[in-house]
Amino acid sequence: MSxxxxxxxxxxxxxxxxxxxxxxxxxxxxxxESGSVASIGISLQGRAEEPDWKVHIPKANIDAVIAALQEAKKSL
Known part of the structure; x- marks a missing residue:
């Protein structure tokens, strides 16, 4: 990744x-020239610089992902 x-x-x-x-x-x-992203990483052992899982979300998708997470939270 650059x-x-x-x-x-x-x-x-x-x-x-x-x-x-x-x-x-x-x-x-x-x-x-690739589009900027929000990056969310999950580190089980506290190694934030080397997450076990990560996801990149383009700016255009952030609002929809937030809305989906809010719906998921309601069902938990």
Missing amino acids: GTMTAIDEIALDGTKDGKITVSTISEPYGK
Whole structure:
């Protein structure tokens, strides 16, 4: 992955001893002129720089993902 990563927040992962949820933005994540993304990483052992899982969400999809997460929260 190329581009510049900017950390936004780091959240303790509920149900784990050291787990973290990290939120950041990445400019040009897939090379020159690729669109910026929000990146969400899940680290079970607290290694925020090397997450076990991560997802990149393009800016155009963020609102829809937030709405879907809010609906998921209602059903939990």
